[in-house]
Amino acid sequence: MGKQIRIGIVGYGNLGRGVEAAIKQNSDMELVAVFSRRSPESVNVIDKNVKVIHISEAERYQADIDVMILCGGSARDLPEQGPAFARLFNTVDSFDTHAKIPAYYELVNEVANMSGKTSIISVGWDPGLFSINRMMSASILPKGETYTFWGKGLSQGHSDAIRRVEGVKGGVQYTIPSETAIDRVRSGENPSLSTSEKHKRECYVVAEEGADKAKIERDIKTMPNYFADYETTVHFITESELKENHSKMPHGGFVIHSGTTGEGNNQIIEFSLKLNSNPEFTASVLTAYARAAYRLNKEGQTGAKTVFDIAPGYLSPKSAADLRRDLL
Amino acid sequence: MGKQIRIGIVGYGNLGRGVEAAIKQNSDMELVAVFSRRSPESVNVIDKNVKVIHISEAERYQADIDVMILCGGSARDLPEQGPAFARLFNTVDSFDTHAKIPAYYELVNEVANMSGKTSIISVGWDPGLFSINRMMSASILPKGETYTFWGKGLSQGHSDAIRRVEGVKGGVQYTIPSETAIDRVRSGENPSLSTSEKHKRECYVVAEEGADKAKIERDIKTMPNYFADYETTVHFITESELKENHSKMPHGGFVIHSGTTGEGNNQIIEFSLKLNSNPEFTASVLTAYARAAYRLNKEGQTGAKTVFDIAPGYLSPKSAADLRRDLL
Numbered sequence: 001m002g003k004q005i006r007i008g009i010v011g012y013g014n015l016g017r018g019v020e021a022a023i024k025q026n027s028d029m030e031l032v033a034v035f036s037r038r039s040p041e042s043v044n045v046i047d048k049n050v051k052v053i054h055i056s057e058a059e060r061y062q063a064d065i066d067v068m069i070l071c072g073g074s075a076r077d078l079p080e081q082g083p084a085f086a087r088l089f090n091t092v093d094s095f096d097t098h099a100k101i102p103a104y105y106e107l108v109n110e111v112a113n114m115s116g117k118t119s120i121i122s123v124g125w126d127p128g129l130f131s132i133n134r135m136m137s138a139s140i141l142p143k144g145e146t147y148t149f150w151g152k153g154l155s156q157g158h159s160d161a162i163r164r165v166e167g168v169k170g171g172v173q174y175t176i177p178s179e180t181a182i183d184r185v186r187s188g189e190n191p192s193l194s195t196s197e198k199h200k201r202e203c204y205v206v207a208e209e210g211a212d213k214a215k216i217e218r219d220i221k222t223m224p225n226y227f228a229d230y231e232t233t234v235h236f237i238t239e240s241e242l243k244e245n246h247s248k249m250p251h252g253g254f255v256i257h258s259g260t261t262g263e264g265n266n267q268i269i270e271f272s273l274k275l276n277s278n279p280e281f282t283a284s285v286l287t288a289y290a291r292a293a294y295r296l297n298k299e300g301q302t303g304a305k306t307v308f309d310i311a312p313g314y315l316s317p318k319s320a321a322d323l324r325r326d327l328l
Numbered sequence: 329m330g331k332q333i334r335i336g337i338v339g340y341g342n343l344g345r346g347v348e349a350a351i352k353q354n355s356d357m358e359l360v361a362v363f364s365r366r367s368p369e370s371v372n373v374i375d376k377n378v379k380v381i382h383i384s385e386a387e388r389y390q391a392d393i394d395v396m397i398l399c400g401g402s403a404r405d406l407p408e409q410g411p412a413f414a415r416l417f418n419t420v421d422s423f424d425t426h427a428k429i430p431a432y433y434e435l436v437n438e439v440a441n442m443s444g445k446t447s448i449i450s451v452g453w454d455p456g457l458f459s460i461n462r463m464m465s466a467s468i469l470p471k472g473e474t475y476t477f478w479g480k481g482l483s484q485g486h487s488d489a490i491r492r493v494e495g496v497k498g499g500v501q502y503t504i505p506s507e508t509a510i511d512r513v514r515s516g517e518n519p520s521l522s523t524s525e526k527h528k529r530e531c532y533v534v535a536e537e538g539a540d541k542a543k544i545e546r547d548i549k550t551m552p553n554y555f556a557d558y559e560t561t562v563h564f565i566t567e568s569e570l571k572e573n574h575s576k577m578p579h580g581g582f583v584i585h586s587g588t589t590g591e592g593n594n595q596i597i598e599f600s601l602k603l604n605s606n607p608e609f610t611a612s613v614l615t616a617y618a619r620a621a622y623r624l625n626k627e628g629q630t631g632a633k634t635v636f637d638i639a640p641g642y643l644s645p646k647s648a649a650d651l652r653r654d655l656l
Contacts, residue, residue: 308641
């Protein structure tokens with residue numbers, strides 16, 4: 001395979017930690033360093049031999065790193081870090097604020113074109129693998145409808161909303177796709193479904209001592225935007241149950257495209273994910289796309305790219321000839 | 329959208345007919361002509377206005393056709409037609425003899441490189457969409473196993489085998505994926521499964537009058553290679569039931585990749601198809617890839633390509649900016 005692809009990680013939360021783990025599974029890659037805004041001693045990396053360096057020093061590592069995987073958040077980190085790092089490095093990020101993707105693309109594209117770097121933006125599973133499936137399905141079966149269901153998965157925003165309710169000490173919320181809705185879609189019926197018809201919400205709540213549980217349940221179920229429009233269930237649990245059974249970050253979902261061809265023959269394309277760790281999976285997708293960024297840049301394909309612009313073969317460590325022989 | 333993509337169809341069986349239907353669903357394409365080895369009057373196209381031309385005249389249509397979709401079979405037609413047409417046209421085909429793909433690729437690639445044409449080979453769902461999913465999943469989760477299940481679907485080879493049994497007047501065979509095996513894979517157990525453990529075979533048989541049904545059933549179930557290793561069910565039906573209930577060509581299947589990340593977190597990626605018409609679906613995939621062949625050639629990307637080499641965005645009639653805004 002020739003030389004290793006040298007990776008840097010920018011930002012070390014759950015996603016950055018997932019990328020560190022993913023790199024270990026890819027023998028053509030090595031992790032050069034983790035870059036963080038925190039003081040390096042306070043960053044608790046998995047492999048104690050990994051260098052942790054303050055983000056302000058990153059510029060000095062241009063010659064040592066082939067691709068920087070940006071693991072910051074879309075709200076505050078990436079709008080600044082995306083363009084800043086594209087000036088110096090090939091990058092991959094998981095920018096996921098759908099409405100702002102076009103503007104973010106333009107920003108990063110301009111910088112990467114000037115610097116001669118390759119930046120793959122909005123990588124992960126949604127946006128990412130789900131987007132590829134929505135787009136390819138609609139292109140193959142243009143007479144049809146695409147449905148995206150999320151879950152079963154922990155929703156950070158809804159969990160936060162629960163914890164703001166009076167009398168609540170802790171809690172988590174799972175978004176659960178409606179089996180009835182999925183079955184209707186799979187049948188080829190092509191129903192019209194709102195987001196609230198497609199999903200249920202399940203809450204596991206720890207109440208403060210002496211709190212009015214009936215009132216908590218009512219406050220959650222009637223909360224506008226978050227719960228009022230959904231079929232919502234509230235379970236009260238103990239603090240130790242919360243810690244023991246609800247500390248993982250599972251997620252997943254379905255993209256189902258239901259189309260017709262010829263004289264009304266139904267054709268169903270379905271893609272689904274069942275993830276026991278959402279951040280580790282997203283990290284694994286980012287890591288595979290880092291390989292693509294490296295190769296595209298070697299070929300002179302610079303600027304910003306999305307998953308729509310990347311031929312699948314670039315994700316694999318195998319040669320094109322091996323892929324044709326073994327996996328086609 | 330600019331000008332229409334002008335398509336030609338070579339070979340008019342179930343697949344060619346499916347392509348004719350698919351082109352009607354794509355407003356950026358038009359069908360110029362169907363080319364057949366049969367006498368043009370005997371080819372029964374859907375739209376009577378479509379020109380049917382003898383295949384020997386195809387060469388004269390180079391200026392009128394942007395992409396030829398080759399709808400012949402892999403055993404006898406494509407090994408000859410693939411290279412012959414790549415000399416004159418951009419092409420898309422569904423060459424599906426897995427073991428011979430590398431040699432076929434070399435053959436077509438050499439011709440297409442010389443002629444400056446773009447030829448996308450082995451397009452469809454397996455090889456094709458299933459290959460993309462096997463390859464991407466294994467690249468994203470390298471620590472894992474990929475499982476391919478076929479069905480429920482009509483198998484032409486096994487149906488032929490049934491019809492060769494003494495006393496059988498007609499019949500069809502469906503390959504059915506084993507639910508037990510699928511559930512084991514979905515659970516993340518990563519079992520070792522042979523093809524016969526993954527699939528069951530269901531036969532619908534019309535017996536000749538006075539034939540020994542018990543013997544027919546025994547002959548089928550003990551037939552080596554085809555049925556002996558499988559859980560096989562034989563149903564006897566009437567000739568009219570065969571015609572009425574078993575004349576469609578449904579198919580489908582599942583690609584399930586079960587991997588682990590980090591400290592043993594299971595992650596499952598699943599892609600599945602449920603097709604009421606196998607040839608019409610394959611035709612729809614070929615038609616979307618014809619758009620890619622046209623565009624790649626415009627960009628000067630010539631030679632033979634497979635689905636691994638095609639960025640997903642090339643399949644869509646939408647612009648890259650529209651895709652980023654609407655589908656990412």
